[in-house]
Amino acid sequence: MRIWQQLRERLESLTGQSRWKNSRLRRVIWGVFFFALLTLVLGNQTVPARLDVNVGDVAPRDVRAPRAVFNEILTRQRQEAAEQAVTPVYKREPAVLENAERYVKAIFTEIRRIRGQAAIDLGTRAQNLADRIRLAVLPEEVYEALLTADDAAIDLVEEQALALLRTALGEDVYERDVARVKVGIDSGAEPFILAVEDPNLAQFVRELVKSRIESNMVQDQEQTDWLRTRAAQEVPEVWWQPGQLIIEKGKTITEDQYQALVDLGLVGQKASYQGWAGAALMSLVAVAVMAVSISRWRPELLERDSKLMLLGLIGFITLFLSLAMNLFSVQLGEGASYLMPIALNAVLAAILLDPRVALLQSVLLAVLLGIFASSAQVGAVAVGVVGSAVGVYTVARVESRNDLYRSGLMVGVANAVTVLALNLLESAPLLDWQVWRDVALGAGNGLLVAILATGALPLFETLFGIVTPLKLLELSNPNHPLLKRLMVEAPGSYHHTILVANLCEAAAEAIGADPVLARVGAYYHDIGKIKRPAFFVENQFGGENPHDKLPPSLSAMIITSHVKEGVELAREAGLPQEIVDFIPEHHGTMLVSYFYHMASQNNPSEYVLEEDFRYEGPKPRSRETAICMLADGCEASVRAMRQKGHLSHDQIEQQVRRIINDRLQQGQLDNCDLTLKELDTIARVFVKVLSGVHHARIDYPGQQKPSEGADPAQAGAGQEGSTAAQTGAGQAGAAAGPAGAAEDTEDTTDGDLG
Known part of the structure; x- marks a missing residue:
């Protein structure tokens, strides 16, 4: 007890009003102090320490995204993969069959021309025909048969060649189908049957048609490009989420990781003035709102340095504990924000100082954490505000330590209902275990608040000499x-x-x-x-x-x-x-x-x-x-x-x-x-x-009254x-x-x- 007394006396000497003769100057100094400290905390959440690294370097430490940032490189890679996954659209090209028919007809025109050169011996004409047709696989007997057959046979051969060509190229022939079609022509199976009896002429027809078999399906570039563009657009953008690990200590930094660090302003030595300016403005607004409200509701708090110090200490302890919940953001995701004990500020400040000031400070903390905490979302702000309001209400008449646990229970119930309501508003499936996990985290928040408040309250009571209902009940003990x-x-x-x-x-x-x-x-x-x-x-x-x-x-x-x-x-x-x-x-x-x-x-x-x-x-x-x-x-x-x-x-x-x-x-x-x-x-x-x-009382027998004199x-x-x-x-x-x-x-x- 003597130690606590000495600590309290030392605290009172440090915060004694006699040290500050000008009360207005003293308030300004406190305001500047809280503004600077809050800016430092929020600024570090927005603008972490910068790194001097490049692609391929080993990460010197873990870095998590302080806010959401677009992953352009990984998004582009996924879009390219989606484009490549699109099957090209093909259409039949009629010119393939038309060109083949013209070629066959030209061949037979040449055959008829050479057949008309009767003055030249057969061997020479056969060699000339072979040179013109350029089907090396055909023996000399085939060419001689073409030259010696009657005109009707040649007309039949031409007709059969054109018919076989139309049969082969009359269907969709992809590049992969070319070999199959040629094998079918060689085999003479359905539908590639020839009505040519001379085997040499039949062989010529097959080889001639086979030489003109190619894919008649060509890629529809316009349709394919449209499908690929649509597939790339359907790929969701990739973002580094708040709290997500960007680089891991000891591992090589990739190109997309480095780009994320650049986008976040974490690479190099140049300071991110915009981030700090935003944190400073938000801190200024918060401190100003608190100062004006306290001056209207509880001006006596501004006259006691110890009370101002206590209010600030409660707020920053709650802020640090809430930010510490970011450590669980990887495992719990958004659910980690439901563990932020914002209601702790409401409970402690309401008991030790003033309920209205406590609720206002808790609301401001919830908003600031919703903006700056990497794992916090709008739902976390709602849970923090609702839990704080319930906490202030339930500690209005605290008469025992058990009442703190009752308050924590009510805060937990309110948090759980709020989380469930938020999931219902988002049409989340109630059978999803994550919904009930988040509900359980909201309820656990109330228990955490009760435990922390029960442990911190006696410390603050003793150190700052604050009289709470609990402290008064202890002092009223006749022992x-x-x-x-x-x-x-x-x-x-x-x-x-x-x-x-x-x-x-x-x-x-x-x-x-x-x-x-x-x-x-x-x-x-x-x-x-x-x-x-x-x-x-x-x-x-x-x-x-x-x-x-x-x-x-x-x-x-x-x-x-x-x-x-x-x-x-x-x-x-x-x-x-x-x-x-x-x-x-x-x-x-x-x-x-x-x-x-x-x-x-x-x-x-x-x-x-x-x-x-x-x-x-x-x-x-x-x-x-x-x-x-x-x-x-x-x-x-x-x-x-x-x-x-x-x-x-x-x-x-x-x-x-x-x-x-x-x-x-x-x-x-x-x-x-x-x-x-x-x-x-x-x-x-x-x-x-x-x-x-x-x-008045009855005078009992034997009692004596004092004499008149x-x-x-x-x-x-x-x-x-x-x-x-x-x-x-x-x-x-x-x-x-x-x-x-x-x-x-x-x-x-x-x-x-x-």
Whole structure:
């Protein structure tokens, strides 16, 4: 505990307002600091460290895409592959058959010409015919048969050759079919049957037709190009997705990887000013929105450097944890963004600072992460906003650590429903396991928020001295060392604090102040009396009053010193500042009037300074400490009056309103924002509670009433024990001096004197 106290004191010294005399300058400095830090974080997400590499180099480290970037090279390669995969479109070319027919007819024209050269011997004509036809595979007998056959036979051969050619090229003949057709012509099978009986002439027809067989299917270039263009257009563009690994440490950098680094501005030494400028503008907008909103909603946060530091620390911790979820983007894809614990900021800031500020900061964080986080999408922004809103709502009244897990459960349910709704909007198939995986990640986000908040909350409470409902509940435990000491060493003061705490809680709840803070602060407002309990009448129990032997100035110093001693005890115990404030502020700068008047009467010739008999203050600066001041004075005064006899409801009300009016007239309530309407409400609540405590009782047989002429101080002392026994609340201290109870009907400015 001492270590945490030292850390907190060091933090307060670093953030103390005394270091910054100009509050406006201090706010500007904080704003610039948060702006610079946020720009640095967001800028590094947009513009990572640059590399000095080329194609073929070994990657010095892993680099992931900070944003989506078009992979032009890989897209072009896939488009080319799609074009090559398109089967060319063919069409039949009639000119192939026409050219073949013209060739055959020209051959037979030549045959008839040579046949007409009767003066030349047969051998010479056969050789001339072979030279003209150029079918080397034919023997000489074939040519001689062509020259010796009658004209009818030659006409039949020509007719058969043309018919066979039309049969062969009358169908679609691709390049791959040419050999098959030639084999069919050689075999004479259907449909390539010849009606030529002479085998030599039949052989000539087959060889002549075979020489003209070629593919009659040619590529339709226009249609093929159109199909290939369409196929290339149908290839989806390839993009490097946010968070995708572009280069891997130790592996060679390919051309498309290098181009991606160039497009992202990650190669070379030139800075990417546009990326940094965008990050700076977004940071400026976020900081400005937060500053304006805080100045309107909770301006007091701007006056406490520690509160500003805490708000910024919560925000940046949430930001770093959310960005860390990018490490799982490769395995989980978009689902990794559903793990970003944005609601952690909402839960912690709502408990420690202010719900509205917490929700606004969470919304801004969700938007920034949606823009800059590589794995985040629009869905992640929606999940972050919904989860944060639920988180702020569910921690509005946290009364135990278990309530944090309840809040985490509600955040998880809200996240899961939001993720499911987003998938339904995108018409995602509900049987897809990835849908339910993302739903489970959203629910797990709530559990993660609960675990992190439960662990971080005590640390922030202790380090920054923040009073949360959970911290107040811990401090209200009667086993707290200071409360145990007060109960044992100053039981009368302890009983007084219990009743004052009840008054404070009831009044605070009635006017909308913090009832838990008011009650717990009242528990510790008189702990300084532990040091010298016997000097306070509620702890004397009818015994000797030590003030009878002391001069008034020393008695006043002892009485007022319980404030300083109480503050010292509170700081040693590590109590939050909000609780410590109850100790000096519940007396404000009031006058210890009994000893002041006694000093004036004992030394009429000397001038007695009021400042020597006043508490050092400060005056109450919050509604809760002001309520404690009023409750302390009213409880002491009414109890002192009760010692003289039973009190009616009207008497109690008259005294309560006199005490409150007295404090108001003295200016003790000038520094708190209690209104007259609220003071009237407080008075009515006090009267109701005190009337229940000091109601009339039956006088039991054997009880003795003080005689009419008895000394008021002795009467008050004599009834101390019986009154405490009957009410169970103890004596709050009607008087510290011999006049005791008599003074409370005349002067009620002494909080401990009555």
